[in-house]
Amino acid sequence: xxxxxxxxxxxxxxxxxxxxxxxEGHSAEExxxxxxxxxxxxxxxxxxxxxxxTAPYAKGHGRITDDTLxxxxxxxAYSRKRDHLDAYDMAGLLVPDLLEKIVWVPDLQRETVAxxxxxxxxxxxxxxxxxxxxxxxxxxxxxxxxxxxxxxIAPVGIVNAGDPVAAYRExxxxxxxxxxxxxxxxxxxxxxxxAAAVPPSATVDDVVAAALAVARDGTRAAISxxxxxxxxxxxxxxxxxxxxxxxxxxxxxxxxxxEAYREPGLGSRRPSRxxxxxxxxxxxxxxxxxxxxxxxxxxxxxxxxxxxxxxxxMAGAIAGTLHGIDGVPxxxxxxxxxxxxxDLAAVGSSLALVASELLASxxxxxxxxxxxxxxxxxxxxxxxxxxxxxxxRDPVG
Numbered sequence: 163x164x165x166x167x168x169x170x171x172x173x174x175x176x177x178x179x180x181x182x183x184x185x186e187g188h189s190a191e192e193x194x195x196x197x198x199x200x201x202x203x204x205x206x207x208x209x210x211x212x213x214x215x216t217a218p219y220a221k222g223h224g225r226i227t228d229d230t231l232x233x234x235x236x237x238x239a240y241s242r243k244r245d246h247l248d249a250y251d252m253a254g255l256l257v258p259d260l261l262e263k264i265v266w267v268p269d270l271q272r273e274t275v276a277x278x279x280x281x282x283x284x285x286x287x288x289x290x291x292x293x294x295x296x297x298x299x300x301x302x303x304x305x306x307x308x309x310x311x312x313x314x315i316a317p318v319g320i321v322n323a324g325d326p327v328a329a330y331r332e333x334x335x336x337x338x339x340x341x342x343x344x345x346x347x348x349x350x351x352x353x354x355x356x357a358a359a360v361p362p363s364a365t366v367d368d369v370v371a372a373a374l375a376v377a378r379d380g381t382r383a384a385i386s387x388x389x390x391x392x393x394x395x396x397x398x399x400x401x402x403x404x405x406x407x408x409x410x411x412x413x414x415x416x417x418x419x420x421e422a423y424r425e426p427g428l429g430s431r432r433p434s435r436x437x438x439x440x441x442x443x444x445x446x447x448x449x450x451x452x453x454x455x456x457x458x459x460x461x462x463x464x465x466x467x468x469x470x471x472x473x474x475x476m477a478g479a480i481a482g483t484l485h486g487i488d489g490v491p492x493x494x495x496x497x498x499x500x501x502x503x504x505d506l507a508a509v510g511s512s513l514a515l516v517a518s519e520l521l522a523s524x525x526x527x528x529x530x531x532x533x534x535x536x537x538x539x540x541x542x543x544x545x546x547x548x549x550x551x552x553x554x555r556d557p558v559g
Contacts, residue, residue: 174482400462
């Protein structure tokens, strides 16, 4: 079961990333105009690379983006350490992978290091840890506050399967090397959602409860507002424009980017306890609207637009974990794997193996701890008798 859940998580994330990448940066209305209706599968991109000189990536057609590239780099970090990770491992394991490992970058259509595909917010991770030698625990401070850490953090939920609080704490530790403020908080909550989705009995309600239990400040408020709105659209489809507008209206007070997604204002992506990234609350909203169905959750997220690749990748990771690989549309998995040159089963298996080792170790430690606590709490009769009270002193004459 853990194997199926791990592969489902990574397959759902990759598929969501690939489908969403085609429409990233555009509004729901623009998407529907371009494709004569909502997107229902793998499509060519909204814009050609030559139309985007600052980001000339050949997206669409089932090609994953930087979200999946960094997610898989994080899996490799776990595979190398075979233990839980901390901020120093971001510097010692993740960053060298992004700088040195040659991988196929689908929307560049060539083999190179992942560094060449990272966006500005993700390059901050490289700059701070590799070039500036910043303290890994604080390196994320000063970055643009965005979903850059949350978009690849799903593996943390798998290695902390069934323990959302532990997943939250580990993700917060890791994300401090890359993000701060509500960008870091979102990474913690995202990992908690995946961890809550792993148990065989897990439901959408379990995921929602985990998110609300660990989230703080504006992130919690945004998730709560979007989920409240989502419940009102549960009888409709995530493809319905009214659903998109309803979720966006609920999210807007907490979002710093504003309505013109490609023209953010001066207040955008600045630290605040009152705000939240948009991607995770909307991913959870689409999960609720779709009742957890993987296909519908991903398509709702894709057709929401804006940062669609990250929204759909997070949504796909959570829904894919809930249902396992059998719940992720096989035709999408096959097409994305072929076009992006991925072996999702191998990556998911690698992560599941590490997770199983860590869960076994955690069980052994818990058993030893229980025995230690039991001895500490032994009955008073077995405790040594208290020392006698000292005799009273003679009064001073």
